[in-house]
Structure formats: C-alpha cells, structure tokens
Amino acid sequence: MIEKSLSKELSINEGEWTDLPNGSVLWIPNFINPLESNSVFDALYHDLTWREDKILMFGKRVTIPRLQAWYGDASYQYSNLKLDPLPWIDVLQDLRHRCETVAECPFNSVLANLYRTGQDSNGWHSDNEPELGEQPVIASLSFGATRRFSLKHNATKQKVIIDLPAGSLLVMAGELQRHWKHCVPKTARYVDPRINLTFRQIYK
Template sequence: MLFPHQGEWIELEQGRLFWQRDFLPLKQSDEIFDYCLNHLDWRQEAIMMFGKSVMQPRLQAWYGDKSYRYSGLTMNPLPWTAPLLALKQQCEIQANNRFNSVLANLYRNGEDSMGYHQDNEPELGRNPVIASVSLGAERRFTLKHIATKQTFSLDLTHGSLLIMAGELQHHWKHALPKTRRCQQPRVNLTFRNIID
C-alpha cells in the first residue's frame, strides 16, 4: 500500500501506522474544527461494557452510507455533509483506500476519553484501513500490543492524520486516555469502509 503525500510510516510489531502532522493547512483545520463543533449532530450514547450499560465519556456522531454496530450500540448514518465529504476524499487519496462512513468523536476536555479497544468488528473487514483526522486540542494516543504488552504513543495535533493499517487491529489495542492537562475540546474524525 502506497501513500502518495509526505508523511512517516511507523512499522510496529504486527501492525503499521502512517503519521502526517501537517495533513491539513491551518486555515482548513480551523474551519473544519469550527464546523464540526457547531454543526454535527453530537450525541452521548449508552454502550455495554462488561455486561453493564454505561454512558460513553465523549460525544459521537455517525455520517455516511452504512450503519455500524459496536458494544451493543447501533449507529444509523446521517447523510454526508459537504465539508465531511470533501475531507473524506482527501483522506481517500492519502490512504489509497475507499471510505463510506465516518465516526466523529468530540472530547470536550481531558476528562473525556476512549478506553483500550480494537476496531475489529466483522463489518470492517479482515485488515481495516482507518484514517483518523485530529482537530483542536492535542491529545496523547496510546497503543498496546495484546500479547507482548509493548506500548507506543503519539501526540495527535491539530490538522494531523493517523492511518491504522495492516494487521494492527488484530494485535494492538488503542486508547485516548484521560488527562488533567487538557481543558480544550478535540474533534476526531475516523473514516472507515463498512462492508455489507
């Protein structure tokens, strides 16, 4: 798989990442961040964790062509908006991969988080490619190898792109931990291809 624009491949044991700090120009990053904060249909949903229903510690929105189910939650898509569709097309060029949906996450401050998990639902396919655009506050993204417990972290910055590819979802979990240092919001747009 080739990525035509400048960036950095990070080869992990049984997985690979592509990281580009300056994927979006600052003006576009600011505009999309403002658009997402003010125009996406943000919701806080309940999911099943360890047999219990709990509220997610973040807000989410789902746009695209397909429904998505995880942790007992079914997300029915809202139609693409022009800004999300344009950004999807930019990500498709960079990832050399087609996407038909985007999961948007809003972390209101450092108290909002995402626990360790794998994006390995059957509808994502065998080795899913997921393109993740970060907007707003910088946050630490952490991966942990399931077998070896090896860890790897990146500070995801405003306008950056992280692509998870290869066998990564089979062997690694990833998380966005809580932090007291961050008091500002962050939007994360994760473009995916949902298979029937």
C-alpha cells in the same frame, strides 16, 4: 526522513508508512494547515449532529465519556450500540476524499468523536468488528486540542505513544486492529475541546 521517538519501545516516522509488529501506521502531523484546521473544527463542532450514547460494559449500560456522530452509507454496531448513518455533509465529503487519496483505500463511513474536556476519553479497544473486514484501514483526523494517543500490542505489550495535534492524520492498516489496542486517555490538565474523525470502510 524525520524520525520521532514516541516511547522507549517503538518509534514511527513522520510522513511515511512505518511497519510495526503485526501492522503498519502512517502519521502526517501537518496534513491540514492550522488556518484550515481551525475552520474545519468550527464547522464540525456546529454542524454535526452530536449525540450522547450508552454502551454495554461488564453487563452494565454506561454513558460513553464523549459525544459522537455517525455519517456515511452504512450502519455500524459495537458494544451492543447500533449507529444508523446520517447523510454526508460537504465538509465530511471533502475530508473523506483527501484521506482516501493518502490511505489508498475507499471509505464509506466516518465516526466523529467530540472530546469536550480532558475528562472525556476513549478506553483501550480495537476496531475489529466483522463488518470492517479482515484488515481494516482506519484514517484518523484530529482537530482542536492536542490529545495523547496510545497503541499497545496485545501480546508483547510494546507501546507507541504520540500527541496528535490539530490537522494531523494517523492511518492504521494491515493486521493492526487484530494485534493492537489503542486509546485516548483522560488528562487532569485543562484542554480545549477536540474533534476526531475516523474514516472507515463498512462491508455490508
């Protein structure tokens, strides 16, 4: 067992499930090898239909600071934005099945995010929309540049902070989306583009 300290408050283990207060996570930093990871990044970057969307925040419509694409079998809605699915493509289908095997959970949709620079980000939020069910399982795959990922408990404010490298898999499960928020913060340093895939099950 290799234990990696991620913050002063909490740590998680590489390659196995870690129980956190009100949830659990699985982190596999080398889920996909570097050569394949580079190939997958190129395929996703060029083949996905990326879009720039606006969401409602504090009564105003603002542009999301990243590009995104929604693929799968069901629509998804958050922050007054409805995403209708595009049909699966081969590279997404393959990654979906591999994530299902590890997460031991079926997935029928995936949200792809393209972080073009260090100024692209994803603010504090939970994936807790009703159509995701009571205890959503979210499988997150990273490709391209390494970016920091933070988790914060709603009540205790405990944090887990981890740098997600290319080819890494992070699975969030249990009651995590009800009791924790997560984010990908901006960074002032130069970073290459990053693509993140979050596989999920939508209950229609």
